[in-house]
């Protein structure tokens with residue numbers, strides 16, 4: 001895990017922890033935050049296990065009032081185009097469950113507990129309004145956390161059918177959210193869309209465009225949080 005404090009100085013009353021997967025996402029967020037001392041930004045690694053462990057470690061080491069999972073993500077066609085932003089209304093562990101002869105059953109359906117953590121509604125609404133007011137394209141809806149990035153039209157269609165409110169998928173949000181929820185902290189997920197959820201075409205991913213959108217959105221975090 002690599003961690004960067006935005007700037008040295010006295011910690012304010014309510015600090016905010018932002019967890020990304022990779023260093024490029026962390027650096028894009030830090031660029032937008034322009035050295036604000038209220039935020040710590042941590043690149044915890046890809047996937048829910050690294051995200052949850054990294055978030056839990058950061059929360060054990062510091063005092064925070066809010067946690068944000070941030071990075072790039074895949075957008076569902078028709079809901080979140082490449083280059084746009086997504087704010088999660090909830091973070092769903094979309095492939096946590098079991099295959100059965102009747103198809104996939106979620107851990108919740110199997111009685112193992114919830115697979116969804118709600119985002120802090122008031123903050124989502126305020127942030128979505130501020131992003132839109134700044135001229136940034138933003139949609140709000142469920143963000144799916146998957147262990148395997150979708151690579152076929154069939155998987156995309158199955159996920160969309162199972163989660164009609166889904167706007168994007170990524171690989172860390174639910175892990176960050178579970179670690180935040182364990183400490184009763186409000187949690188958000190912010191994704192900048194680099195690719196469409198569907199048939200895999202890695203060469204078509206617009207990572208630079210998404211990282212720019214992530215930086216622009218991070219500048220708005222300063223105003224709202």
Ligand SMILES: O=C(O)c1cccc(C(=O)CC[C@H]2O[C@@H](n3cnc4c(=O)[nH]cnc43)[C@H](O)[C@@H]2O)c1
Pocket residue numbers: 021022024025045046047071072073074075146148149150169170171172194195196197207
């Ligand atoms: O190669 C690079 O320069 C680069 C820069 C920033 C980020 C990356 C990543 O590969 C990040 C992996 C991260 O991205 C999320 N992600 C993005 N699109 C999807 C998707 O369609 N399905 C699932 N996850 C996606 C995910 O959270 C990964 O951890 C590379």
